Amino acid sequence: MNSYKVHHVRMLSPTAFIVRFDRKHLQFTPGQYVSVGVENDQQAREYSIYSAVDDPYLEILVKEVENGIVSKRLRKLKAGDILRVNGPMGSFANNISDDSSFRLFVASGSGISPFHSIVKSGQLANYQLVHGVKSKVDAYESSAYSSGKYVLCTSRENSGDFNGRVSDYLRKQQLPQDTQAYLCGNCDMIFEVYDILTDKGISVENIHSEVYF
Numbered sequence: 001m002n003s004y005k006v007h008h009v010r011m012l013s014p015t016a017f018i019v020r021f022d023r024k025h026l027q028f029t030p031g032q033y034v035s036v037g038v039e040n041d042q043q044a045r046e047y048s049i050y051s052a053v054d055d056p057y058l059e060i061l062v063k064e065v066e067n068g069i070v071s072k073r074l075r076k077l078k079a080g081d082i083l084r085v086n087g088p089m090g091s092f093a094n095n096i097s098d099d100s101s102f103r104l105f106v107a108s109g110s111g112i113s114p115f116h117s118i119v120k121s122g123q124l125a126n127y128q129l130v131h132g133v134k135s136k137v138d139a140y141e142s143s144a145y146s147s148g149k150y151v152l153c154t155s156r157e158n159s160g161d162f163n164g165r166v167s168d169y170l171r172k173q174q175l176p177q178d179t180q181a182y183l184c185g186n187c188d189m190i191f192e193v194y195d196i197l198t199d200k201g202i203s204v205e206n207i208h209s210e211v212y213f
């Protein structure tokens, strides 16, 4: 693992935050993740890269997990602290290019992180990002996405664009048959959305997923 200096920790909600740290010479493809731990600690966890390929720094978006080990330690980081970082790893969105086919991005919670990197890195014109959270406070930096391309689904309160889960939203949508779908977040969401998309005739080769837990 290599050492990277922390620039800052930026809170997005009471339990979610961005850690910005040195880029050094790390090259990555949007959608990839890194393994991250704090200094003098053997524990490390995977985090998707949130920042764009051309940013001079690296960022990860972390949701603090109740009783979680590493996410709690990351939240306590201060400017100048040292992170241990390994990677990048993964091939979630390696085949994405800036052509005109429709991309459906489906995220639950912090699963929005790779999509932020993908959107901020390229000129993707034809996408929709469907983000499932409990309440609007978890619509992390949603102004980063082009107008009309971000759909916030809130399951606990009627404060988003759609009141319900991403699966409830997607069941009601018509999708082009050649949709390229990218699903990221918890496995229950991914399994459910996978079934909805295949029922709508989207080919399994066009459904890509990254499971967080």
Ligand SMILES: Cc1cc2nc3c(=O)[nH]c(=O)nc-3n(C[C@H](O)[C@H](O)[C@H](O)COP(=O)(O)OP(=O)(O)OC[C@H]3O[C@@H](n4cnc5c(N)ncnc54)[C@H](O)[C@@H]3O)c2cc1C
Pocket (backbone or CB within 6 Å): 033, 045, 046, 047, 048, 049, 060, 061, 062, 063, 064, 065, 067, 068, 069, 070, 071, 072, 090, 109, 110, 111, 113, 210, 211, 212, 213
């Ligand atoms: C490829 C990959 C990329 C990932 N990218 C991100 C990312 O960008 N941002 C991010 O916040 N997490 C991401 N994760 C999850 C992350 O690696 C950790 O699992 C998470 O931060 C919890 O670690 P912890 O040490 O705090 O909790 P632990 O002590 O390891 O685990 C506590 C429990 O929490 C569960 N858990 C893990 N994540 C969540 C969650 N978000 N909500 C509720 N329960 C959870 C675990 O399954 C476990 O049962 C990713 C995981 C993978 C495999």
